[in-house]
Each structure stands twice: as structure tokens, then as C-alpha cells.
Amino acid sequence: MAEMTLAKALNASLRRSLAHDDRVLIMGEDIGTLGGVFRVTDGLKAEFGGDRVMDMPLAESGILGMAVGLAFKGFRPVVEIQFDGFIYPAFDQIVTQVAKLHYRTRGNVRMPITIRVPFGGGIGAVEHHSESPEAYFAHTAGLRVVTCSTPQDAHTLLQQAIWCDDPVLFFEPKRRYWTKGEVDEDALDRDDVLPMGSARVVVPGSDVTLVTYGPLVATAIDAAAAAAAGSGGGDADTVSIEVIDLRSLAPVDVDTVVASVAKTGRLVIAHEAQRTGGIGADLAAELTDRCFYHLEAAPQRVTGFDIPYPASRHEEHFLPDLDRILDAVDRTMGRRPALYAGAVL
Amino acid sequence: MPSSLSESRESQPRASAPHDRPVQLLDPSGRRVPHAPYDDYVADVSGDQLASLYEDLVIVRRLDVEATALQRQGELGLWPPLLGQEAAQVGSARVLRPDDFVFSSYRENAVAYCRGVKLTEMLNVWRGTALSGWNPYEVGMATPAIVIGTQALHAMGYAVGAKLDGEDSVAVAYFGDGATTQGDVNEAMVFAASFRAPVIFFCQNNQWAISEPVTLQAQRPIADRAPGFGIPSVRVDGNDVLAVMAVMRRAVEQAREGGGPTFIEAITYRMGPHTTSDDPSRYVDPLEREEWAGRDPLARVEAHLREAGGLDDALAASIARRADEAAAEFRAGCTEQVDPPPLTMFDHVYAEPHRGVDEQRRQFGEYLESFEEGVN
Known part of the structure; x- marks a missing residue:
């Protein structure tokens, strides 16, 4: 057990996922050299290299469409959308492609894409930085939608989302990024860990x-x-x-x-x-x-x-x-x- | 001076001057014309190989005509004819290896044919028995994208993946002139240049996006856009199967060697409607269509082969017979398709169990069973 912030728990979870499976790729804007605007991906590029932790050109639809192509090729992309209000350019790719390709191809093509979205308000931000768009995605068949509220859940659920063979929207409560809590980094190895879909x-x-x-x-x-x-x-x-x-x-x-x-x-x-x-x-x-x-x-x-x-x-x-x-x-x-x-x- | 926005748009020239002469190796009369350096790329395409390409062209046109007939007879809900675009599709697709991967729109049925898609599997979508026909991994071709231009990003992503995996395979995005306006196609080019991805952007400029002429999408040749993204581009006579093959071979060779993406604009013409639901008589000038009919992609190969002694009446008859056989197989594979059982619509929504969908499937099954004889 170690005490860490929710953001740090997500970082540890990503590190573990990258180390566990070399098909896992991290993609997003400013997530490489900078480590993300919330530092959730801090240090990952240095540790795993620019081919695993990739800074993206600034186009959310492009990033998601690229993730679709990578998933076709057998990769397991983890995409960071910088802020909730910036996900809409990617809405088309998420709803028409990511959500539907497994169904469309009758199970032949899997889309194990995790889309991380810092969401919610309470941080005194400007417009488009405090939204809660989860219902759009919960309404879309083919997607799974998960949120976390504690450092432990952040650590466990994000790994579960990444291992899931379905696309997962992973909503992170940005005003709780700095909440501290005890995290058992080996929680997933325990028998009593709840499945991702459990309340x-x-x-x-x-x-x-x-x-x-x-x-x-x-x-x-x-x-x-x-x-x-x-x-x-x-x-x-x-x-x-x-x-x-x-x-x-x-x-x-x-x-x-x-x-x-x-x-x-x-x-x-x-x-x-x-x-x-x-x-x-x-x-x-x-x-x-x-x-x-x-x-x-x-x-x-x-x-x-x-x-x-x-x-x-x-x-x-x-x-x-x-x-x-x-x-x-x-x-x-x-x-x-x-x-x-x-x-x- | 045009007085309104709409007048100014309608008065635009119908065709822009090309940035250079499109690559052409067989002119409409079938005469072989040189065009360096592309001649070298098809120096090996002998009489037999050209005859084989000709057979492809004949068969895909025959299949396309059959599918249109199947739609008119009520066996298909819809069909998007590729009439006129046979050379662009066959000439490019025949360059690819099995380990390459194609991401196409819905009109690339000749590409699908070349990739080895089973004839009947081309029809599920249009008959409505499934949302796709084939397993993409068996033929190296994704099932068609209906949202315009979306697949350009997927091809780029796949190509980056191939590069990460250290392979020398390439990905090809097929799309039309209308799609070049979409953000996704433009984003795909930015990303492809940024990642130096082994992807070929293959644009079939068939002059029409349903009823909208290409001049609504582009004021300059579409191929001129690519260099602005840092991507070399080439215009080719899309009705010349030999020229298409040459430019595609060059682009694919460069991509395999780490040279990154190429943008190909194949200039062709949609001789049929957008789909069987469309009525081009409302917007196409018959004279324009007639002009393009004189540049038919099959006629020039046939003329060339006959002149060179690579095609005689007997061979032509046997090719026609094979095309008829393929059409008969196509038809049978269509009419034999039965409607899927209702509960299969719940299949494959998710790869892993899903409590919501699983419960709805069970409840709907019980609902259906409640109407069966002996129940209630």
C-alpha cells in the first residue's frame, strides 16, 4: 500500500499497463514530453519511449481515427482527451466507428480503445473545461463508460478499462486529481476485486x-x-x-x-x-x-x-x-x- | 459580375487547368504513349498480364451491371455502381500484396474483388442481411466506410501501426473527390506526414459527389493540396489501367522503403448514378457524359490488346463467358441469402458480456416466444 493522489494513481496504472503489454500505446496532445496538462502521463515517455507514448498533432478526430487504425493492427490505444469540452471533434469517430466496428464486422475486428477524459467542474476554469458529457456516450451502444472517485479505483479501473476488449470512455474527476488515498497497486491480483462494471x-x-x-x-x-x-x-x-x-x-x-x-x-x-x-x-x-x-x-x-x-x-x-x-x-x-x-x- | 453567392458559385469554371499533364500510358484509342518515369514501373506488364487486367475489368463491370439489375428486381435494397471507375480500382488494387491493408468507401467493389472478397460477401450490406460482408483480416481490406472520408484516418493509423511493427506493408485509403473536403481526410494527411506513415491516399475524382460537381469541393486540382501537407502527389488518368498501376507501384514502392505517404488523384468519371436511388438526369449534362464515354477504361485496353495481338475473338469470348459465370454466381449468392434470425441482431455489440444488452436479448426472446403456438 502506498499513499498517492488520484492523478498519481492513474499515472501508476498507465505505467503498469505499458509494462504489462507492449501493444498498449498512449496517445494525446501534450502527453509526451510535457506529461499531460494534469501530469497524468508524467515520465511515461521518458520510460517507454516516443513510440509507445506519442504526442499527437492537434486534431481530436484525427487522434481517434488513428486509434481505430491502430486497433485494426492489433494495438491497444489509450487516448487522452485534454479536457471534456474538447471531445466533440472526436464525437463522430467515437460514435460512428469506435462504438460500431465490432458490431459491424460481426466480431472480427476489436476496438480495445480506452479514451481518458478529465471531466466535471469546480476548478474555476474557462468555458469548455468543466463539462460532464458522459450521457452522450452512455447512450451510444457499443461503448462502455466508467468513472473513478478514489485513487484506488483510478488505479484498478483504468487497468480494467485498458484490458477490456471493448472501447471504454474513462471519465476522470479532474477536481479530485489531487485527492490522496491509499492504493494497493496489486489490487487486481486479489480475488475480491470487483469487475469493472460493478457499483x-x-x-x-x-x-x-x-x-x-x-x-x-x-x-x-x-x-x-x-x-x-x-x-x-x-x-x-x-x-x-x-x-x-x-x-x-x-x-x-x-x-x-x-x-x-x-x-x-x-x-x-x-x-x-x-x-x-x-x-x-x-x-x-x-x-x-x-x-x-x-x-x-x-x-x-x-x-x-x-x-x-x-x-x-x-x-x-x-x-x-x-x-x-x-x-x-x-x-x-x-x-x-x-x-x-x-x-x- | 455575379450578383449573388449562389450565382458566383455556379459560374465557376467546370474544370481547372491541371498542375501538370496527368500520367497516361494508354490513350483512349489504345495507343501506348510514353510518360517518364512511369513507363519503367510497368515495363514488365506484358501482353498476358495486360490481358489478365482486361479480364478483371470485364468481370467487375459485369458484376456491377448484375448488381444494378438485382436492385431493380428488388433483391438488393441499394447499389452504388462503379461503372466507369473500373481501371482506377483494378489498376491500383492489383499492385498490393496480401499483407497490405485497404480502407475503402462503399464504391470500391472492384477493389474488393481484387482483394479476394467472395462475391456473395459483397452483397450482404446491400441486401440488408448484415452490416458488413467479410472478415477484414482474411482479405486485407476493411469493410466499407459509409461515413464520407472517415476511413482515411483508419488507413493512416494502420500504416503507423505497420511501421511500429517494423513491417514493410502499406495501407491504402480509397475515397472520392467529395471526401477531400472532410476534415478527416485533411487530418489524415497532416498525421501521415507527421508520422511519415506508409499510406497511399487514393482519390478517385469521379467529378461528382452525388449531385455536386467537383468544383464545389475544389478550386484547384485536388492533388495540388497534398504538397501543402508535405505529401508528394500525382494526377493520373484514372481510366487508364496501365497508368494507374504505374503510379500506384511507384507510390507503394516509396512507402515500403520508408519514403512515407503519396497522394494519387485518379481522374475518372462516374458513368452511373451515385446509387440506384439517384437520378443523375437532374444534374448531369448528357454531352459531358458522352465525352467521358469516349474515354472508356475497357475499350482502350481491348483496342490495345487486339492491335498487339494479345486478344482475339476466342479469348474475348472466353473472358465474356467467365464474366457471365461470375455474374451467375453473384446472383445466386444474393438470392440465396436468407434473413437472419431476429435475436442475432444482439450479437457482437460488445466483445465481452454486457448486462444491459444480454438482458434485453433475453427479454425480447421471451417476448417473441410468447407468441408461439401453445403459449398463452
């Missing part, structure tokens, strides 16, 4: 299930602690929140969420991404379908608003925080009025 119960609880992923997992843990402490009104004032980190957004480990909601009867879903068509909308529909008779209250979503990501001086209001999460928890508990009470005439 994780982070905090056990009994009253409300709070589902989130990526950067908001830490916020959810804080919310659970605050709810457990109550507001000073004694036991009747506290709420026991079960926090689930989805980790995999496509496919979602619905069974883990179902088991929790069957127990708690209440569901709150939180993500930074806009609400409409989001991961939360789909999960609310799935859970309503599967846990209808267990639900004590309508599932609640705590999300970014349906506006473009705002200027950084607005982002503290745009991003779901502890108070907005607890507000939703209170509504499922009947402690605050339901948002749409009386709306149906």
Missing part, C-alpha cells in the same frame, strides 16, 4: 439510497456524515444514507442499486451533468420500474441545471453541493415539501 456501496445506510459517481462521491460521503449527525434534534433528526458509487455508467450495475432501494425505499441521484436525458433520468426510470412497490417517495435528481456550464463565478450554484443533496434527501423523507406537490390537478 460500490461506499457508505452503508438504511433510510435513503444516494447514488452518484465521479467528483460527487466525496460530496455524497460528506452529506451522509452530516445527515447521520443530524441537526441537533436527537435521533429523530438524523437520516441514515447509503451512498453508492456507480463507477460504471454503461452498463449500470442496476442490481446493486435495486438491492439498496429495496431496503431503503428512497432514491436520490446526484450528478454534475445537466438533468435532461442524463444518467439520473435513466436510473430513476429503471428503479421506478424495478422497485415500484418498495418506493416510499418519488426518486429525486440533484443535477446541474439545463443550461450550458456557466462562468466560473456561477459554478458553486450550478454544481450540486452538500446542501442541495440534503434538500433532496429531506424531500424523500417528507421533511420538506415535494417539488411538484399539487402540480397534478
Whole structure:
């Protein structure tokens, strides 16, 4: 075990993957000599050479299209998209080619491409540097979508994504890059390691299930602690929140969420991404379908608003925080009025 | 002066002056014309070899005509004819080795034929029984790209991979004049130059992107763009199979020796519609088409061979018979294709198990079974 930041854990994970299989290639803008704008690939070019860790010309579609050709040739490319908001030029290659080639070729051609994307806000950045585009990719058949929230998961899940024979969008919570945690670098060798597609119960609880992923997992843990402490009104004032980190957004480990909601009867879903068509909308529909008779209250979503990501001086209001999460928890508990009470005439 | 944007666009010249004379070794009458240094690249192409290329041209045209008929008879949903482009495709594809790799658009069925794709496997896509017909690794050719120009990047990436693997194989990207406007084709050229990738950009300028003339895409010869990326380019008479073979051999030789990419603009003409759903009478000038009919890629080889004594009526008849046999096999392979069972649409979405798709397949299977006799 070693303590390291989430960014360092990703770096260690990439190093391990490069050492393990010489078909693994790292591609991206500024990822070689500079080591990436977040330094996630720091030192890898020096260690593995410019043929394994390749600085790319500045064209995201070009990079993904090149990765497709390399995958045809039997390589296992790991692509870094510098910021979430820069992935859109590559959207065509990802959706029309990366996602569909295995299906189109009836399984003859594999696309084991990992696309790393620093995502989410909270760092006071300019436009296009704080977005959460995961739902576009979760909606696209043929892709897998994974996020991490801890250094250990960053280390484990990224390796699992790279070994996966399907294309994986790997979303990294950029405002948590500097979060430190203990990392067992040999975790993958253990028998009890969860598969990449599994959700994780982070905090056990009994009253409300709070589902989130990526950067908001830490916020959810804080919310659970605050709810457990109550507001000073004694036991009747506290709420026991079960926090689930989805980790995999496509496919979602619905069974883990179902088991929790069957127990708690209440569901709150939180993500930074806009609400409409989001991961939360789909999960609310799935859970309503599967846990209808267990639900004590309508599932609640705590999300970014349906506006473009705002200027950084607005982002503290745009991003779901502890108070907005607890507000939703209170509504499922009947402690605050339901948002749409009386709306149906 | 044109008064509006649309008028100014429509008044553009139909053809730009070429940056140099396109390489031509057989003129439309079948006369052999010298063009250094390309003569040397086909010095070995003797009468028999030329007759073999002629047979390819006859067969791929016969197959193409058969496929159009199959579409008209309702056996295929759609077909993109290559009529007029036979020499560009055969002349280039016949240069390649089995370990080279082709990334093409949907019109390169003569390339597929040359790569050894089974005749019936060319038709699955157009009949709708599958999204692709063949295993790319068995023939060294990816299944066709429908999104315009996307495959240029894949060819470049594959070529970089071949270079990383220390091989001397090459990758070829086939695309049309319309695709040269796409960012992907231009990005592929930037990357190919940056990585000095062993890739050939083979542009069949057939003058039309559905209804849009090439002048909407390019104000100068398309081949002129490549040197700006640091890539040598050449224009060739795309209806001259010998000239196409010569320029392709030179480009491939340079790529194998580490010389990097080449851009080839094969000047040809789409004699048919864009696809069987298209109506070129709405936009093609019949005189223009007639002019190109006089530059037919088959007629000049036939004339040359007959003049040189490499083709007589008996050989021509036997080639025609082989073409008819291929067409019959093509037709049978089409009409014998049965619709796939419904649940196979869930196959191969992912290489590894996927809880979502697996569950939907199971549920849909149960749903279908619920209608079977004896259930309910």
C-alpha cells in the first residue's frame, strides 16, 4: 500500500499497463514530453519511449481515427482527451466507428480503445473545461463508460478499462486529481476485486439510497456524515444514507442499486451533468420500474441545471453541493415539501 | 459580375487547368504513349498480364451491371455502381500484396474483388442481411466506410501501426473527390506526414459527389493540396489501367522503403448514378457524359490488346463467358441469402458480456416466444 493522489494513481496504472503489454500505446496532445496538462502521463515517455507514448498533432478526430487504425493492427490505444469540452471533434469517430466496428464486422475486428477524459467542474476554469458529457456516450451502444472517485479505483479501473476488449470512455474527476488515498497497486491480483462494471456501496445506510459517481462521491460521503449527525434534534433528526458509487455508467450495475432501494425505499441521484436525458433520468426510470412497490417517495435528481456550464463565478450554484443533496434527501423523507406537490390537478 | 453567392458559385469554371499533364500510358484509342518515369514501373506488364487486367475489368463491370439489375428486381435494397471507375480500382488494387491493408468507401467493389472478397460477401450490406460482408483480416481490406472520408484516418493509423511493427506493408485509403473536403481526410494527411506513415491516399475524382460537381469541393486540382501537407502527389488518368498501376507501384514502392505517404488523384468519371436511388438526369449534362464515354477504361485496353495481338475473338469470348459465370454466381449468392434470425441482431455489440444488452436479448426472446403456438 502506498499513499498517492488520484492523478498519481492513474499515472501508476498507465505505467503498469505499458509494462504489462507492449501493444498498449498512449496517445494525446501534450502527453509526451510535457506529461499531460494534469501530469497524468508524467515520465511515461521518458520510460517507454516516443513510440509507445506519442504526442499527437492537434486534431481530436484525427487522434481517434488513428486509434481505430491502430486497433485494426492489433494495438491497444489509450487516448487522452485534454479536457471534456474538447471531445466533440472526436464525437463522430467515437460514435460512428469506435462504438460500431465490432458490431459491424460481426466480431472480427476489436476496438480495445480506452479514451481518458478529465471531466466535471469546480476548478474555476474557462468555458469548455468543466463539462460532464458522459450521457452522450452512455447512450451510444457499443461503448462502455466508467468513472473513478478514489485513487484506488483510478488505479484498478483504468487497468480494467485498458484490458477490456471493448472501447471504454474513462471519465476522470479532474477536481479530485489531487485527492490522496491509499492504493494497493496489486489490487487486481486479489480475488475480491470487483469487475469493472460493478457499483460500490461506499457508505452503508438504511433510510435513503444516494447514488452518484465521479467528483460527487466525496460530496455524497460528506452529506451522509452530516445527515447521520443530524441537526441537533436527537435521533429523530438524523437520516441514515447509503451512498453508492456507480463507477460504471454503461452498463449500470442496476442490481446493486435495486438491492439498496429495496431496503431503503428512497432514491436520490446526484450528478454534475445537466438533468435532461442524463444518467439520473435513466436510473430513476429503471428503479421506478424495478422497485415500484418498495418506493416510499418519488426518486429525486440533484443535477446541474439545463443550461450550458456557466462562468466560473456561477459554478458553486450550478454544481450540486452538500446542501442541495440534503434538500433532496429531506424531500424523500417528507421533511420538506415535494417539488411538484399539487402540480397534478 | 455575379450578383449573388449562389450565382458566383455556379459560374465557376467546370474544370481547372491541371498542375501538370496527368500520367497516361494508354490513350483512349489504345495507343501506348510514353510518360517518364512511369513507363519503367510497368515495363514488365506484358501482353498476358495486360490481358489478365482486361479480364478483371470485364468481370467487375459485369458484376456491377448484375448488381444494378438485382436492385431493380428488388433483391438488393441499394447499389452504388462503379461503372466507369473500373481501371482506377483494378489498376491500383492489383499492385498490393496480401499483407497490405485497404480502407475503402462503399464504391470500391472492384477493389474488393481484387482483394479476394467472395462475391456473395459483397452483397450482404446491400441486401440488408448484415452490416458488413467479410472478415477484414482474411482479405486485407476493411469493410466499407459509409461515413464520407472517415476511413482515411483508419488507413493512416494502420500504416503507423505497420511501421511500429517494423513491417514493410502499406495501407491504402480509397475515397472520392467529395471526401477531400472532410476534415478527416485533411487530418489524415497532416498525421501521415507527421508520422511519415506508409499510406497511399487514393482519390478517385469521379467529378461528382452525388449531385455536386467537383468544383464545389475544389478550386484547384485536388492533388495540388497534398504538397501543402508535405505529401508528394500525382494526377493520373484514372481510366487508364496501365497508368494507374504505374503510379500506384511507384507510390507503394516509396512507402515500403520508408519514403512515407503519396497522394494519387485518379481522374475518372462516374458513368452511373451515385446509387440506384439517384437520378443523375437532374444534374448531369448528357454531352459531358458522352465525352467521358469516349474515354472508356475497357475499350482502350481491348483496342490495345487486339492491335498487339494479345486478344482475339476466342479469348474475348472466353473472358465474356467467365464474366457471365461470375455474374451467375453473384446472383445466386444474393438470392440465396436468407434473413437472419431476429435475436442475432444482439450479437457482437460488445466483445465481452454486457448486462444491459444480454438482458434485453433475453427479454425480447421471451417476448417473441410468447407468441408461439401453445403459449398463452
